[in-house]
Amino acid sequence: xxxxxxxxxxxxxxxxxxxxxxxxxxxxxxxxxxxxxxxxxxxxxxxxxxxxxxxxxxxxxxxxxxxxxxxxxxxxxxxxxxxxxxxxxxxxxxxxxxxxxx
Numbered sequence: 001x002x003x004x005x006x007x008x009x010x011x012x013x014x015x016x017x018x019x020x021x022x023x024x025x026x027x028x029x030x031x032x033x034x035x036x037x038x039x040x041x042x043x044x045x046x047x048x049x050x051x052x053x054x055x056x057x058x059x060x061x062x063x064x065x066x067x068x069x070x071x072x073x074x075x076x077x078x079x080x081x082x083x084x085x086x087x088x089x090x091x092x093x094x095x096x097x098x099x100x101x102x
Contacts (some may be wrong), residue, residue: 005064006096007056009048010089013078016054017085024082054079065099 023032027039058075075092078084 003063003096005057005097006092006099009054009061009075010092010096011091012054012057012073013085013092014052016047016050017083019043019050020082023071043101051079054085065095068093 001030023043027043030036030039055076058072058079061075062069062072075088078088
């Protein structure tokens, strides 16, 4: 079975997770400690785009692979938690390998 959607979801999830950590650990301290608000503006915009892309791809994967709503809900919740997409990526990797073996 085609795993292109899961592969893209995994890559987007990793990028979203990295952008979230950069926002929390670099951009926000730059804004609130060193009074440089542009960091949050640009990193926040990029993170918002990646977040929306990740959620949209998760929904597309749900529809493509007939996943239960619960699986989509976990992907959505993972995007809200720091390191959540990295943890959820392990499950997606297993799913991808399972589909490749079919």
